[in-house]
Amino acid sequence: MGRPGPKLAPLNLTASERAELERWVRRRKSAQDLAARARVVLACDQVGEDGRPVPIGAVADEVRVSRDTVTRWRKRFLASRLEGLVDEPRPGRPRTVGDERVEEVVRRTLEEKPAGATHWSTRAMAQRTGLSQSTVSRIWRAFGLQPHRAETFKLSTDPFFVDKVHDVVGLYLNPPEKALVLCVDEKSQIQALDRAQPVLPMMPGVPERATHDYVRAGTTTLFAALNTATGEVIGSLHRRHRTVEFKKFLTRLDKGVPPGLDVHLICDNYITHKNETIRRWLLAHPRFHLHFTPTGSSWLNLVERWFAELTNKQIRRGAHKSVQALEKDIRAWINHWNDDPKPFVWTKTADEILERLASYCQRITDSGH
Known part of the structure; x- marks a missing residue:
């Protein structure tokens, strides 16, 4: 039988912290990295039959990440709670567009339509939010949003x-x-x-016409x-x-x-x-x-x-x-x-x-x- 792992300190999530973590997991406009970290913390808060926190390995298998990832974000949460899950500041030019304005662009893209059109363009969104077209374009690329694209589907209604x-x-x-x-x-x-x-x-440099x-x-x-x-x-x-x-x-x-x-x-x-x-x-x-x-x-x-x-x-x-x-x-x-x-x-x-x-x-x- 293998030796038991190190004793883990319980996270003791408060009701407000759990609600916020679950909101990060559910919201479509949440960054995927942040949603994954929230899933790790929620899984780490579970308690086994022996009353002890769930082992690191079990959490890693459940969330499908490495043990090191679980350990890192568990420690970050114990040290700084919810703020510890946010990316640390990185060197470089300070951001000129805050999280609130980024969230506004993402929310409007997903939940609203522009007047007189079926979908947003960078120009229309820039006029609506007061940002530049290039900024809107960067935000859309970061979140994988492509309002100009639409795909078709059809679900069969066959009872068999x-x-x-x-x-x-x-x-x-x-x-x-x-x-x-x-x-x-x-x-x-x-x-x-x-x-x-x-x-x-067709000729060199000219396609068939x-x-x-x-x-x-x-x-x-x-x-x-x-x-x-x-x-x-x-x-x-x-x-x-x-x-x-x-x-x-x-x-x-x-x-x-x-x-x-x-x-x-x-x-x-x-x-x-x-x-x-x-x-x-x-x-x-x-x-x-x-x-x-x-x-x-x-x-x-x-x-x-x-x-x-x-x-x-x-x-x-x-x-x-x-x-x-x-x-x-x-x-x-x-x-x-x-x-x-x-x-x-x-x-x-x-x-x-x-x-x-x-x-x-x-x-x-x-x-x-």
Whole structure:
């Protein structure tokens, strides 16, 4: 048995000190270093079953910092209480902007909106607070604030979300034996666009240039099935994307897959994938099994990642005078891909996905909005 550690002096937090430390931990505008120190002190104030303060090692494991860090801030708090957790003065030019004004900038950025705009700019915040634009910019960088940026998200409302995530991810990580796992979807409304004027080629120091306006020549739809094991793609082009076209694509898959293999298809909840006509076709072809991604969760379907490759490398900067020319280029690109296919490797387990989603939902719930 190891020797017991040194006897630790109790912190004896007062009610006001505990309230202030908990406020530092919760407040979004608190510096992360200060919040971490507050967590250390709160953890050090705990008492074990023997009535003694919790050991340094246990606190370090709980807060996920080193033992030296716990020891340092425990001593600083015992010596100077709350003031000991604040950074000591450093040499250099004295600050010209106090903590109160910094807090005001951060608070307004997080909690308010400027008149006549959806988000703050450095100019608007400078006018509102009386600081310079460069000072506002430095404060935003220090706290990781970027009011000009906004990202999108979508949470699935599918009541069977958890079951479907486990089903689809299970096929990626543990595919069944003597079976193919194919990610299936259609990329609809692919437009054949021709530029209004000729594209100017790239030259040294000058990028390729194209007019912003274009001429529409029609649309086509690509049905694609991505083999998750090999990365190969089976594609079929149609002018429409109805049940009739999807059934034709299934028939093509049936002919292209060796008869001794089961076929597991991962697809979304589009109505053409699960109406009565498709159900009857599946009953006549029992080796085909459909697995649906949760509603609003197309990111679970790996073929969407392949569609992004097609868009970035062929469609977005292409110029096509007709639908036939567009379809010819798409077929050529699929053939080029299949000459050296590269599978997309899924790494996250279903539990990791659900845990991260739960953490994100918790942050939204605690945001106060």
